[in-house]
Amino acid sequence: MSKTKPSFIKRIEQNYTELPPNARKIADHLLHNASDVVSHTVTELANITHTSKATVSRFFRQLGYDSHVDVKHEMNELRSAGYPISMQTNEVSGFKAELNRLKQTFAYIDNQQLTALVESIIKSKRITLIGFRNSYPVALHFRQQLQQIHGQIRLLPQPGQTISEDLEDITADELVIVIGFRRRPKLFATLLEQLDAQQIVLFADPSGQIYKDKVGSLFICQLGQEQALDSYAAPMSLVSVICNKVLTELAQSGHKRVNRISERFRVLNEIE
Structure with missing residues:
Protein backbone atom coordinates (compact mmCIF):
# COMPACT_ATOMS: atom_id res chain seq x y z
CA MET A 1 0.00 0.00 0.00
CA SER A 2 1.52 3.28 -1.06
CA LYS A 3 2.39 5.61 1.81
CA THR A 4 1.48 8.60 -0.38
CA LYS A 5 -2.17 7.57 -0.60
CA PRO A 6 -4.54 8.34 2.26
CA SER A 7 -6.24 5.48 4.04
CA PHE A 8 -9.76 4.35 3.16
CA ILE A 9 -11.33 6.35 5.98
CA LYS A 10 -9.31 9.46 5.15
CA ARG A 11 -10.40 9.24 1.54
CA ILE A 12 -14.04 9.25 2.63
CA GLU A 13 -13.46 12.28 4.84
CA GLN A 14 -11.55 14.17 2.15
CA ASN A 15 -14.15 13.50 -0.54
CA TYR A 16 -17.31 13.61 1.58
CA THR A 17 -18.54 17.05 0.54
CA GLU A 18 -18.25 16.14 -3.14
CA LEU A 19 -20.20 12.89 -2.85
CA PRO A 20 -23.81 12.73 -4.12
CA PRO A 21 -26.58 11.99 -1.57
CA ASN A 22 -26.71 8.20 -2.11
CA ALA A 23 -22.93 7.92 -1.92
CA ARG A 24 -23.04 9.81 1.38
CA LYS A 25 -25.37 7.13 2.76
CA ILE A 26 -22.64 4.58 2.04
CA ALA A 27 -19.97 6.90 3.44
CA ASP A 28 -21.96 7.48 6.65
CA HIS A 29 -22.32 3.76 7.20
CA LEU A 30 -18.68 2.89 6.51
CA LEU A 31 -17.35 5.72 8.66
CA HIS A 32 -19.00 3.97 11.61
CA ASN A 33 -18.60 0.40 10.39
CA ALA A 34 -15.32 0.32 8.47
CA SER A 35 -14.94 -3.46 8.78
CA ASP A 36 -18.10 -3.96 6.68
CA VAL A 37 -16.03 -3.14 3.60
CA VAL A 38 -14.15 -6.40 4.23
CA SER A 39 -16.89 -8.63 5.58
CA HIS A 40 -19.65 -7.64 3.14
CA THR A 41 -20.09 -7.89 -0.60
CA VAL A 42 -21.10 -4.99 -2.83
CA THR A 43 -24.65 -6.36 -2.90
CA GLU A 44 -24.79 -6.58 0.90
CA LEU A 45 -23.47 -3.04 1.28
CA ALA A 46 -26.15 -1.83 -1.13
CA ASN A 47 -28.87 -3.56 0.90
CA ILE A 48 -27.57 -2.18 4.20
CA THR A 49 -27.37 1.38 2.92
CA HIS A 50 -30.58 1.19 0.85
CA THR A 51 -28.74 2.04 -2.35
CA SER A 52 -27.79 -0.11 -5.36
CA LYS A 53 -24.86 -2.26 -6.48
CA ALA A 54 -24.05 0.31 -9.14
CA THR A 55 -24.03 3.11 -6.57
CA VAL A 56 -21.71 1.19 -4.24
CA SER A 57 -19.31 0.32 -7.07
CA ARG A 58 -19.33 3.92 -8.24
CA PHE A 59 -18.72 5.09 -4.64
CA PHE A 60 -15.40 3.22 -4.46
CA ARG A 61 -14.33 4.60 -7.82
CA GLN A 62 -15.20 8.11 -6.61
CA LEU A 63 -12.73 7.53 -3.77
CA GLY A 64 -9.99 6.66 -6.25
CA TYR A 65 -10.12 2.85 -6.09
CA ASP A 66 -10.51 0.62 -9.11
CA SER A 67 -12.96 -1.61 -7.27
CA HIS A 68 -14.28 -2.84 -3.94
CA VAL A 69 -11.53 -5.50 -3.98
CA ASP A 70 -8.82 -2.84 -3.76
CA VAL A 71 -10.37 -1.45 -0.59
CA LYS A 72 -10.54 -4.92 0.96
CA HIS A 73 -6.85 -5.44 0.21
CA GLU A 74 -5.99 -2.12 1.84
CA MET A 75 -7.98 -2.91 4.97
CA ASN A 76 -6.43 -6.38 5.21
CA GLU A 77 -2.98 -4.83 5.07
CA LEU A 78 -3.91 -2.42 7.87
CA ARG A 79 -5.14 -5.28 10.06
CA SER A 80 -1.99 -7.29 9.36
CA ALA A 81 0.01 -4.32 10.62
CA GLY A 82 -1.98 -4.37 13.89
CA TYR A 83 -4.59 -1.70 13.23
CA PRO A 84 -7.71 -2.59 15.27
CA ILE A 85 -10.30 -3.45 12.63
CA SER A 86 -12.77 -6.29 13.11
CA MET A 87 -12.57 -8.64 10.15
CA GLN A 88 -15.10 -11.17 11.39
CA THR A 89 -18.16 -11.02 13.65
CA ASN A 90 -19.15 -14.69 13.90
CA GLU A 91 -18.45 -15.73 17.51
CA VAL A 92 -18.27 -19.45 16.76
CA SER A 93 -15.82 -18.88 13.93
CA GLY A 94 -13.85 -16.56 16.21
CA PHE A 95 -13.53 -19.34 18.80
CA LYS A 96 -12.34 -21.78 16.15
CA ALA A 97 -9.87 -19.20 14.92
CA GLU A 98 -8.52 -18.88 18.48
CA LEU A 99 -7.86 -22.61 18.59
CA ASN A 100 -6.26 -22.50 15.15
CA ARG A 101 -3.90 -19.75 16.28
CA LEU A 102 -2.70 -21.97 19.11
CA LYS A 103 -2.25 -24.93 16.77
CA GLN A 104 -0.38 -22.86 14.19
CA THR A 105 1.91 -21.34 16.79
CA PHE A 106 3.00 -24.66 18.27
CA ALA A 107 3.12 -26.47 14.93
CA TYR A 108 5.89 -24.19 13.72
CA ILE A 109 8.00 -24.22 16.88
CA ASP A 110 11.06 -26.42 16.57
CA ASN A 111 11.51 -28.74 19.57
CA GLN A 112 15.28 -28.31 19.49
CA GLN A 113 14.87 -24.54 19.54
CA LEU A 114 12.49 -24.82 22.50
CA THR A 115 14.86 -27.14 24.36
CA ALA A 116 17.76 -24.76 23.71
CA LEU A 117 15.79 -21.87 25.22
CA VAL A 118 14.91 -23.90 28.31
CA GLU A 119 18.59 -24.79 28.78
CA SER A 120 19.64 -21.16 28.33
CA ILE A 121 17.15 -20.03 30.96
CA ILE A 122 18.46 -22.61 33.42
CA LYS A 123 22.14 -21.77 32.81
CA SER A 124 21.79 -17.97 32.79
CA LYS A 125 22.76 -16.16 35.98
CA ARG A 126 20.45 -13.32 35.06
CA ILE A 127 17.57 -13.01 32.60
CA THR A 128 16.26 -9.72 31.27
CA LEU A 129 12.80 -9.50 29.75
CA ILE A 130 11.99 -6.50 27.55
CA GLY A 131 8.53 -5.54 26.33
CA LEU A 155 11.73 -6.63 33.50
CA LEU A 156 12.43 -3.61 31.30
CA PRO A 157 11.57 -0.86 30.89
CA GLN A 158 10.51 0.05 34.39
CA PRO A 159 7.35 2.20 34.56
CA GLY A 160 8.09 5.81 33.70
CA GLN A 161 11.77 5.10 33.03
CA THR A 162 14.04 5.14 29.99
CA ILE A 163 15.84 1.95 29.05
CA SER A 164 19.35 3.10 28.11
CA GLU A 165 20.76 2.93 31.63
CA ASP A 166 19.60 -0.65 32.05
CA LEU A 167 20.93 -1.73 28.65
CA GLU A 168 24.36 -0.52 29.78
CA ASP A 169 24.27 -3.09 32.61
CA ILE A 170 23.54 -6.11 30.41
CA THR A 171 26.47 -8.51 30.59
CA ALA A 172 27.81 -10.80 27.86
CA ASP A 173 26.56 -13.95 29.60
CA GLU A 174 23.05 -12.58 30.21
CA LEU A 175 19.98 -13.97 28.44
CA VAL A 176 17.77 -11.25 26.95
CA ILE A 177 14.21 -12.21 26.01
CA VAL A 178 12.52 -9.51 23.96
CA ILE A 179 8.76 -9.54 23.43
CA GLY A 180 7.99 -7.59 20.26
CA PHE A 181 4.53 -7.92 18.77
CA ARG A 182 3.23 -5.71 15.96
CA ARG A 183 2.88 -1.97 16.40
CA ARG A 184 6.29 -1.96 18.02
CA PRO A 185 7.86 1.38 19.02
CA LYS A 186 10.14 3.01 16.47
CA LEU A 187 13.23 2.40 18.61
CA PHE A 188 12.76 -1.39 18.39
CA ALA A 189 15.24 -2.18 15.61
CA THR A 190 17.87 0.15 17.09
CA LEU A 191 17.41 -1.45 20.51
CA LEU A 192 18.16 -4.91 19.09
CA GLU A 193 21.30 -3.54 17.43
CA GLN A 194 22.54 -2.35 20.83
CA LEU A 195 22.79 -5.96 22.03
CA ASP A 196 24.70 -9.04 21.00
CA ALA A 197 22.36 -10.88 18.61
CA GLN A 198 23.35 -14.27 19.98
CA GLN A 199 22.08 -13.47 23.47
CA ILE A 200 18.66 -12.28 22.24
CA VAL A 201 15.55 -14.46 22.05
CA LEU A 202 12.69 -12.68 20.28
CA PHE A 203 8.99 -13.49 20.63
CA ALA A 204 7.00 -11.84 17.82
CA ASP A 205 4.07 -12.17 15.46
CA PRO A 206 4.85 -13.04 11.80
CA SER A 207 5.74 -9.42 11.04
CA GLY A 208 8.71 -9.80 13.40
CA GLN A 209 10.49 -12.09 10.95
CA ILE A 210 12.22 -8.99 9.54
CA TYR A 211 14.39 -9.09 12.69
CA LYS A 212 15.49 -12.70 12.23
CA ASP A 213 19.09 -11.73 11.47
CA LYS A 214 19.28 -9.46 14.51
CA VAL A 215 18.53 -12.15 17.10
CA GLY A 216 19.87 -15.54 18.09
CA SER A 217 16.47 -17.22 18.26
CA LEU A 218 13.00 -16.26 17.05
CA PHE A 219 9.64 -17.63 18.20
CA ILE A 220 6.63 -16.70 16.08
CA CYS A 221 3.23 -16.47 17.79
CA GLN A 222 -0.05 -16.06 15.91
CA LEU A 223 -2.14 -13.12 17.12
CA GLY A 224 -4.84 -13.41 14.45
CA GLN A 225 -6.55 -10.66 12.53
CA SER A 240 3.38 -21.43 30.20
CA VAL A 241 4.94 -24.31 28.26
CA ILE A 242 8.44 -22.87 28.56
CA CYS A 243 8.23 -22.13 32.28
CA ASN A 244 6.82 -25.56 33.08
CA LYS A 245 9.63 -27.19 31.08
CA VAL A 246 12.15 -25.12 33.03
CA LEU A 247 10.62 -26.26 36.32
CA THR A 248 10.71 -29.89 35.19
CA GLU A 249 14.39 -29.63 34.25
CA LEU A 250 15.32 -27.83 37.46
CA ALA A 251 13.67 -30.67 39.35
CA GLN A 252 14.46 -30.51 43.08
CA SER A 253 16.13 -27.06 43.06
CA GLY A 254 13.16 -25.53 41.29
CA HIS A 255 10.63 -27.05 43.66
CA LYS A 256 12.67 -25.94 46.67
CA ARG A 257 12.46 -22.34 45.46
CA VAL A 258 8.70 -22.70 44.91
CA ASN A 259 8.31 -24.05 48.46
CA ARG A 260 10.40 -21.24 49.99
CA ILE A 261 8.34 -18.60 48.19
CA SER A 262 5.10 -20.32 49.24
CA GLU A 263 6.28 -20.25 52.85
CA ARG A 264 6.89 -16.50 52.58
CA PHE A 265 3.41 -16.06 51.19
CA ARG A 266 2.11 -17.82 54.31
CA VAL A 267 4.24 -15.83 56.74
CA LEU A 268 3.43 -12.47 55.14
CA ASN A 269 -0.21 -13.44 54.61
CA GLU A 270 -0.01 -12.00 51.08
CA ILE A 271 -2.42 -14.30 49.27
CA GLU A 272 -5.53 -16.32 50.13
Missing part, protein backbone atom coordinates in the same frame (compact mmCIF):
# COMPACT_ATOMS: atom_id res chain seq x y z
CA PHE A 132 6.85 -2.36 25.12
CA ARG A 133 3.19 -1.39 24.71
CA ASN A 134 1.04 -4.45 24.02
CA SER A 135 4.06 -6.73 24.51
CA TYR A 136 4.66 -5.54 28.08
CA PRO A 137 1.90 -7.64 29.74
CA VAL A 138 3.32 -10.79 28.13
CA ALA A 139 6.81 -9.90 29.34
CA LEU A 140 5.41 -9.15 32.81
CA HIS A 141 3.65 -12.52 32.97
CA PHE A 142 6.79 -14.27 31.71
CA ARG A 143 8.77 -12.64 34.53
CA GLN A 144 6.17 -13.61 37.14
CA GLN A 145 6.23 -17.25 36.05
CA LEU A 146 10.00 -17.51 35.80
CA GLN A 147 10.63 -15.75 39.10
CA GLN A 148 8.84 -18.52 40.96
CA ILE A 149 11.48 -21.03 39.82
CA HIS A 150 14.56 -18.98 38.87
CA GLY A 151 16.32 -16.08 40.59
CA GLN A 152 17.65 -12.89 39.01
CA ILE A 153 14.81 -12.08 36.61
CA ARG A 154 14.25 -8.44 35.69
CA GLU A 226 -10.20 -11.74 12.42
CA GLN A 227 -11.17 -9.61 15.41
CA ALA A 228 -10.43 -5.93 15.94
CA LEU A 229 -8.07 -6.54 18.87
CA ASP A 230 -5.16 -8.97 18.84
CA SER A 231 -5.30 -12.24 20.77
CA TYR A 232 -2.42 -13.08 23.11
CA ALA A 233 -3.60 -16.59 23.94
CA ALA A 234 -0.81 -18.16 21.87
CA PRO A 235 2.13 -16.25 23.41
CA MET A 236 0.72 -16.72 26.91
CA SER A 237 0.41 -20.46 26.26
CA LEU A 238 3.96 -20.58 24.97
CA VAL A 239 5.19 -18.83 28.11
Whole structure:
Protein backbone atom coordinates (compact mmCIF):
# COMPACT_ATOMS: atom_id res chain seq x y z
CA MET A 1 0.00 0.00 0.00
CA SER A 2 1.52 3.28 -1.06
CA LYS A 3 2.39 5.61 1.81
CA THR A 4 1.48 8.60 -0.38
CA LYS A 5 -2.17 7.57 -0.60
CA PRO A 6 -4.54 8.34 2.26
CA SER A 7 -6.24 5.48 4.04
CA PHE A 8 -9.76 4.35 3.16
CA ILE A 9 -11.33 6.35 5.98
CA LYS A 10 -9.31 9.46 5.15
CA ARG A 11 -10.40 9.24 1.54
CA ILE A 12 -14.04 9.25 2.63
CA GLU A 13 -13.46 12.28 4.84
CA GLN A 14 -11.55 14.17 2.15
CA ASN A 15 -14.15 13.50 -0.54
CA TYR A 16 -17.31 13.61 1.58
CA THR A 17 -18.54 17.05 0.54
CA GLU A 18 -18.25 16.14 -3.14
CA LEU A 19 -20.20 12.89 -2.85
CA PRO A 20 -23.81 12.73 -4.12
CA PRO A 21 -26.58 11.99 -1.57
CA ASN A 22 -26.71 8.20 -2.11
CA ALA A 23 -22.93 7.92 -1.92
CA ARG A 24 -23.04 9.81 1.38
CA LYS A 25 -25.37 7.13 2.76
CA ILE A 26 -22.64 4.58 2.04
CA ALA A 27 -19.97 6.90 3.44
CA ASP A 28 -21.96 7.48 6.65
CA HIS A 29 -22.32 3.76 7.20
CA LEU A 30 -18.68 2.89 6.51
CA LEU A 31 -17.35 5.72 8.66
CA HIS A 32 -19.00 3.97 11.61
CA ASN A 33 -18.60 0.40 10.39
CA ALA A 34 -15.32 0.32 8.47
CA SER A 35 -14.94 -3.46 8.78
CA ASP A 36 -18.10 -3.96 6.68
CA VAL A 37 -16.03 -3.14 3.60
CA VAL A 38 -14.15 -6.40 4.23
CA SER A 39 -16.89 -8.63 5.58
CA HIS A 40 -19.65 -7.64 3.14
CA THR A 41 -20.09 -7.89 -0.60
CA VAL A 42 -21.10 -4.99 -2.83
CA THR A 43 -24.65 -6.36 -2.90
CA GLU A 44 -24.79 -6.58 0.90
CA LEU A 45 -23.47 -3.04 1.28
CA ALA A 46 -26.15 -1.83 -1.13
CA ASN A 47 -28.87 -3.56 0.90
CA ILE A 48 -27.57 -2.18 4.20
CA THR A 49 -27.37 1.38 2.92
CA HIS A 50 -30.58 1.19 0.85
CA THR A 51 -28.74 2.04 -2.35
CA SER A 52 -27.79 -0.11 -5.36
CA LYS A 53 -24.86 -2.26 -6.48
CA ALA A 54 -24.05 0.31 -9.14
CA THR A 55 -24.03 3.11 -6.57
CA VAL A 56 -21.71 1.19 -4.24
CA SER A 57 -19.31 0.32 -7.07
CA ARG A 58 -19.33 3.92 -8.24
CA PHE A 59 -18.72 5.09 -4.64
CA PHE A 60 -15.40 3.22 -4.46
CA ARG A 61 -14.33 4.60 -7.82
CA GLN A 62 -15.20 8.11 -6.61
CA LEU A 63 -12.73 7.53 -3.77
CA GLY A 64 -9.99 6.66 -6.25
CA TYR A 65 -10.12 2.85 -6.09
CA ASP A 66 -10.51 0.62 -9.11
CA SER A 67 -12.96 -1.61 -7.27
CA HIS A 68 -14.28 -2.84 -3.94
CA VAL A 69 -11.53 -5.50 -3.98
CA ASP A 70 -8.82 -2.84 -3.76
CA VAL A 71 -10.37 -1.45 -0.59
CA LYS A 72 -10.54 -4.92 0.96
CA HIS A 73 -6.85 -5.44 0.21
CA GLU A 74 -5.99 -2.12 1.84
CA MET A 75 -7.98 -2.91 4.97
CA ASN A 76 -6.43 -6.38 5.21
CA GLU A 77 -2.98 -4.83 5.07
CA LEU A 78 -3.91 -2.42 7.87
CA ARG A 79 -5.14 -5.28 10.06
CA SER A 80 -1.99 -7.29 9.36
CA ALA A 81 0.01 -4.32 10.62
CA GLY A 82 -1.98 -4.37 13.89
CA TYR A 83 -4.59 -1.70 13.23
CA PRO A 84 -7.71 -2.59 15.27
CA ILE A 85 -10.30 -3.45 12.63
CA SER A 86 -12.77 -6.29 13.11
CA MET A 87 -12.57 -8.64 10.15
CA GLN A 88 -15.10 -11.17 11.39
CA THR A 89 -18.16 -11.02 13.65
CA ASN A 90 -19.15 -14.69 13.90
CA GLU A 91 -18.45 -15.73 17.51
CA VAL A 92 -18.27 -19.45 16.76
CA SER A 93 -15.82 -18.88 13.93
CA GLY A 94 -13.85 -16.56 16.21
CA PHE A 95 -13.53 -19.34 18.80
CA LYS A 96 -12.34 -21.78 16.15
CA ALA A 97 -9.87 -19.20 14.92
CA GLU A 98 -8.52 -18.88 18.48
CA LEU A 99 -7.86 -22.61 18.59
CA ASN A 100 -6.26 -22.50 15.15
CA ARG A 101 -3.90 -19.75 16.28
CA LEU A 102 -2.70 -21.97 19.11
CA LYS A 103 -2.25 -24.93 16.77
CA GLN A 104 -0.38 -22.86 14.19
CA THR A 105 1.91 -21.34 16.79
CA PHE A 106 3.00 -24.66 18.27
CA ALA A 107 3.12 -26.47 14.93
CA TYR A 108 5.89 -24.19 13.72
CA ILE A 109 8.00 -24.22 16.88
CA ASP A 110 11.06 -26.42 16.57
CA ASN A 111 11.51 -28.74 19.57
CA GLN A 112 15.28 -28.31 19.49
CA GLN A 113 14.87 -24.54 19.54
CA LEU A 114 12.49 -24.82 22.50
CA THR A 115 14.86 -27.14 24.36
CA ALA A 116 17.76 -24.76 23.71
CA LEU A 117 15.79 -21.87 25.22
CA VAL A 118 14.91 -23.90 28.31
CA GLU A 119 18.59 -24.79 28.78
CA SER A 120 19.64 -21.16 28.33
CA ILE A 121 17.15 -20.03 30.96
CA ILE A 122 18.46 -22.61 33.42
CA LYS A 123 22.14 -21.77 32.81
CA SER A 124 21.79 -17.97 32.79
CA LYS A 125 22.76 -16.16 35.98
CA ARG A 126 20.45 -13.32 35.06
CA ILE A 127 17.57 -13.01 32.60
CA THR A 128 16.26 -9.72 31.27
CA LEU A 129 12.80 -9.50 29.75
CA ILE A 130 11.99 -6.50 27.55
CA GLY A 131 8.53 -5.54 26.33
CA PHE A 132 6.85 -2.36 25.12
CA ARG A 133 3.19 -1.39 24.71
CA ASN A 134 1.04 -4.45 24.02
CA SER A 135 4.06 -6.73 24.51
CA TYR A 136 4.66 -5.54 28.08
CA PRO A 137 1.90 -7.64 29.74
CA VAL A 138 3.32 -10.79 28.13
CA ALA A 139 6.81 -9.90 29.34
CA LEU A 140 5.41 -9.15 32.81
CA HIS A 141 3.65 -12.52 32.97
CA PHE A 142 6.79 -14.27 31.71
CA ARG A 143 8.77 -12.64 34.53
CA GLN A 144 6.17 -13.61 37.14
CA GLN A 145 6.23 -17.25 36.05
CA LEU A 146 10.00 -17.51 35.80
CA GLN A 147 10.63 -15.75 39.10
CA GLN A 148 8.84 -18.52 40.96
CA ILE A 149 11.48 -21.03 39.82
CA HIS A 150 14.56 -18.98 38.87
CA GLY A 151 16.32 -16.08 40.59
CA GLN A 152 17.65 -12.89 39.01
CA ILE A 153 14.81 -12.08 36.61
CA ARG A 154 14.25 -8.44 35.69
CA LEU A 155 11.73 -6.63 33.50
CA LEU A 156 12.43 -3.61 31.30
CA PRO A 157 11.57 -0.86 30.89
CA GLN A 158 10.51 0.05 34.39
CA PRO A 159 7.35 2.20 34.56
CA GLY A 160 8.09 5.81 33.70
CA GLN A 161 11.77 5.10 33.03
CA THR A 162 14.04 5.14 29.99
CA ILE A 163 15.84 1.95 29.05
CA SER A 164 19.35 3.10 28.11
CA GLU A 165 20.76 2.93 31.63
CA ASP A 166 19.60 -0.65 32.05
CA LEU A 167 20.93 -1.73 28.65
CA GLU A 168 24.36 -0.52 29.78
CA ASP A 169 24.27 -3.09 32.61
CA ILE A 170 23.54 -6.11 30.41
CA THR A 171 26.47 -8.51 30.59
CA ALA A 172 27.81 -10.80 27.86
CA ASP A 173 26.56 -13.95 29.60
CA GLU A 174 23.05 -12.58 30.21
CA LEU A 175 19.98 -13.97 28.44
CA VAL A 176 17.77 -11.25 26.95
CA ILE A 177 14.21 -12.21 26.01
CA VAL A 178 12.52 -9.51 23.96
CA ILE A 179 8.76 -9.54 23.43
CA GLY A 180 7.99 -7.59 20.26
CA PHE A 181 4.53 -7.92 18.77
CA ARG A 182 3.23 -5.71 15.96
CA ARG A 183 2.88 -1.97 16.40
CA ARG A 184 6.29 -1.96 18.02
CA PRO A 185 7.86 1.38 19.02
CA LYS A 186 10.14 3.01 16.47
CA LEU A 187 13.23 2.40 18.61
CA PHE A 188 12.76 -1.39 18.39
CA ALA A 189 15.24 -2.18 15.61
CA THR A 190 17.87 0.15 17.09
CA LEU A 191 17.41 -1.45 20.51
CA LEU A 192 18.16 -4.91 19.09
CA GLU A 193 21.30 -3.54 17.43
CA GLN A 194 22.54 -2.35 20.83
CA LEU A 195 22.79 -5.96 22.03
CA ASP A 196 24.70 -9.04 21.00
CA ALA A 197 22.36 -10.88 18.61
CA GLN A 198 23.35 -14.27 19.98
CA GLN A 199 22.08 -13.47 23.47
CA ILE A 200 18.66 -12.28 22.24
CA VAL A 201 15.55 -14.46 22.05
CA LEU A 202 12.69 -12.68 20.28
CA PHE A 203 8.99 -13.49 20.63
CA ALA A 204 7.00 -11.84 17.82
CA ASP A 205 4.07 -12.17 15.46
CA PRO A 206 4.85 -13.04 11.80
CA SER A 207 5.74 -9.42 11.04
CA GLY A 208 8.71 -9.80 13.40
CA GLN A 209 10.49 -12.09 10.95
CA ILE A 210 12.22 -8.99 9.54
CA TYR A 211 14.39 -9.09 12.69
CA LYS A 212 15.49 -12.70 12.23
CA ASP A 213 19.09 -11.73 11.47
CA LYS A 214 19.28 -9.46 14.51
CA VAL A 215 18.53 -12.15 17.10
CA GLY A 216 19.87 -15.54 18.09
CA SER A 217 16.47 -17.22 18.26
CA LEU A 218 13.00 -16.26 17.05
CA PHE A 219 9.64 -17.63 18.20
CA ILE A 220 6.63 -16.70 16.08
CA CYS A 221 3.23 -16.47 17.79
CA GLN A 222 -0.05 -16.06 15.91
CA LEU A 223 -2.14 -13.12 17.12
CA GLY A 224 -4.84 -13.41 14.45
CA GLN A 225 -6.55 -10.66 12.53
CA GLU A 226 -10.20 -11.74 12.42
CA GLN A 227 -11.17 -9.61 15.41
CA ALA A 228 -10.43 -5.93 15.94
CA LEU A 229 -8.07 -6.54 18.87
CA ASP A 230 -5.16 -8.97 18.84
CA SER A 231 -5.30 -12.24 20.77
CA TYR A 232 -2.42 -13.08 23.11
CA ALA A 233 -3.60 -16.59 23.94
CA ALA A 234 -0.81 -18.16 21.87
CA PRO A 235 2.13 -16.25 23.41
CA MET A 236 0.72 -16.72 26.91
CA SER A 237 0.41 -20.46 26.26
CA LEU A 238 3.96 -20.58 24.97
CA VAL A 239 5.19 -18.83 28.11
CA SER A 240 3.38 -21.43 30.20
CA VAL A 241 4.94 -24.31 28.26
CA ILE A 242 8.44 -22.87 28.56
CA CYS A 243 8.23 -22.13 32.28
CA ASN A 244 6.82 -25.56 33.08
CA LYS A 245 9.63 -27.19 31.08
CA VAL A 246 12.15 -25.12 33.03
CA LEU A 247 10.62 -26.26 36.32
CA THR A 248 10.71 -29.89 35.19
CA GLU A 249 14.39 -29.63 34.25
CA LEU A 250 15.32 -27.83 37.46
CA ALA A 251 13.67 -30.67 39.35
CA GLN A 252 14.46 -30.51 43.08
CA SER A 253 16.13 -27.06 43.06
CA GLY A 254 13.16 -25.53 41.29
CA HIS A 255 10.63 -27.05 43.66
CA LYS A 256 12.67 -25.94 46.67
CA ARG A 257 12.46 -22.34 45.46
CA VAL A 258 8.70 -22.70 44.91
CA ASN A 259 8.31 -24.05 48.46
CA ARG A 260 10.40 -21.24 49.99
CA ILE A 261 8.34 -18.60 48.19
CA SER A 262 5.10 -20.32 49.24
CA GLU A 263 6.28 -20.25 52.85
CA ARG A 264 6.89 -16.50 52.58
CA PHE A 265 3.41 -16.06 51.19
CA ARG A 266 2.11 -17.82 54.31
CA VAL A 267 4.24 -15.83 56.74
CA LEU A 268 3.43 -12.47 55.14
CA ASN A 269 -0.21 -13.44 54.61
CA GLU A 270 -0.01 -12.00 51.08
CA ILE A 271 -2.42 -14.30 49.27
CA GLU A 272 -5.53 -16.32 50.13
